Amino acid sequence: MAGQQEIKTPTCAKCGACTPVCPVYQSTGRESHTARGKLHLFKVGASFDSAYFNDLLGKCIQCGACDDACPRNLTPSADIRTWRGQQPFGNDPHGFFKFLSTKMLASPLLQEGGCQTLRALFDTLPKASGLRKRLDLLVPGFTARPQLPLPPKKSSGKILSYFPGCLAEHLYKDIKAATAILADRCGYALHTPAALTCCGLASHASGNKQEAQKLARKNIKAFAVNSPADSTSPILTSCASCTSHLKSYPALFADDPEMHEKALVFAHRVQEFSTFFVGQDGLETTKPQQPLFYHDPCHLRFGPCQVSREPRQLLTETNGLPPLALPAQCCGQGGLFHLTNPDLSQDIFTRALEPLQEHSRGLVITTCSGCLLQWQQGLARANSPLTAEHLAVFLAKICKD
Numbered sequence: 001m002a003g004q005q006e007i008k009t010p011t012c013a014k015c016g017a018c019t020p021v022c023p024v025y026q027s028t029g030r031e032s033h034t035a036r037g038k039l040h041l042f043k044v045g046a047s048f049d050s051a052y053f054n055d056l057l058g059k060c061i062q063c064g065a066c067d068d069a070c071p072r073n074l075t076p077s078a079d080i081r082t083w084r085g086q087q088p089f090g091n092d093p094h095g096f097f098k099f100l101s102t103k104m105l106a107s108p109l110l111q112e113g114g115c116q117t118l119r120a121l122f123d124t125l126p127k128a129s130g131l132r133k134r135l136d137l138l139v140p141g142f143t144a145r146p147q148l149p150l151p152p153k154k155s156s157g158k159i160l161s162y163f164p165g166c167l168a169e170h171l172y173k174d175i176k177a178a179t180a181i182l183a184d185r186c187g188y189a190l191h192t193p194a195a196l197t198c199c200g201l202a203s204h205a206s207g208n209k210q211e212a213q214k215l216a217r218k219n220i221k222a223f224a225v226n227s228p229a230d231s232t233s234p235i236l237t238s239c240a241s242c243t244s245h246l247k248s249y250p251a252l253f254a255d256d257p258e259m260h261e262k263a264l265v266f267a268h269r270v271q272e273f274s275t276f277f278v279g280q281d282g283l284e285t286t287k288p289q290q291p292l293f294y295h296d297p298c299h300l301r302f303g304p305c306q307v308s309r310e311p312r313q314l315l316t317e318t319n320g321l322p323p324l325a326l327p328a329q330c331c332g333q334g335g336l337f338h339l340t341n342p343d344l345s346q347d348i349f350t351r352a353l354e355p356l357q358e359h360s361r362g363l364v365i366t367t368c369s370g371c372l373l374q375w376q377q378g379l380a381r382a383n384s385p386l387t388a389e390h391l392a393v394f395l396a397k398i399c400k401d
């Protein structure tokens, strides 16, 4: 393994607890796609010179299920990220694509420009255009975003910090608007610092620790400098993936005591929005009793968040009926994973959709912008009568005037 940095190989007991929970393994049935398989290959000397191994490193959605299942408290998902970071650029089959994507995500201007261009292109296309249909499948309802009620102006003066994330900031703007409506009903005005950038999850998952740290520094500073909100008050988030990654900032700076301290304070303030709104007065709804399913994002099931009760409780209280049963199952999106491994991503989604096949109506609710994208695309591709919506948007639409 010439030129390869030596990694302290974790002690894996080969018990296999990480195998059945791995969504990639569930699709392919290949041992080399499990955490155990990858750890073993590295132990016996897998090399970055091998095209096979380089491809293998991309076959991980970074869901964290293996970390959660491991009785030895190993963190195989972190090892996979470390190895990805050591892949020579030319040997990573998705290296160039990952480089471009993470650069784009690091630039809010590029993202906004890209989304506006796409929207303008969409508007010029004839209704029957094949490209229009393909774009609509890419981001269903791209131009027909649901109309949200305008929030009444309240004058409580309480300001709450908010981290919308790239998708809610540029693509799914209704999520940001809906979160503002919910906050308003509870007596808060949201404040999003202008200097915010991508949470850095895509860079982190690609193994680009330096870029991930750079983005994290910007975000920590953005909420610490000139913020009108109390410096100890919650920073609300409406995307599970962003939430999980923002809460992981302390680990990102484990080797930098000064930044680690700041990251700890920051991470402590980060609060997933359903856990905030479930305890609030003010969300009076029409209780429409719609048939609903709640999809648990992996980033809330595993890792630092562990949020599953609150979204369900919020749905039960506001809809007037509890969500219908839906097994917790990865949807296959995984950020860049659904672009670098489209067939595998689709296969994982098909398994998530399977329990819903018998239903002729219903709304799939989730709290992750990435999962939402996957569900909207997947349901449209499958010609399903079901639709998908973000929890914040659903709640804002059923709020009483």
Ligand code: SF4
Pocket (backbone or CB within 6 Å): 021, 022, 023, 024, 025, 033, 034, 035, 059, 060, 061, 062, 063, 064, 065, 066, 067, 076, 077
């Ligand atoms: S992080 Fe998820 S996809 Fe990756 S090896 Fe672990 S269980 Fe499998």
Ligand code: SF4
Pocket (backbone or CB within 6 Å): 011, 012, 013, 014, 015, 016, 017, 018, 019, 035, 036, 039, 069, 070, 071, 072, 074, 076
């Ligand atoms: S659960 Fe942990 S110890 Fe068991 S095989 Fe997987 S990585 Fe190894």
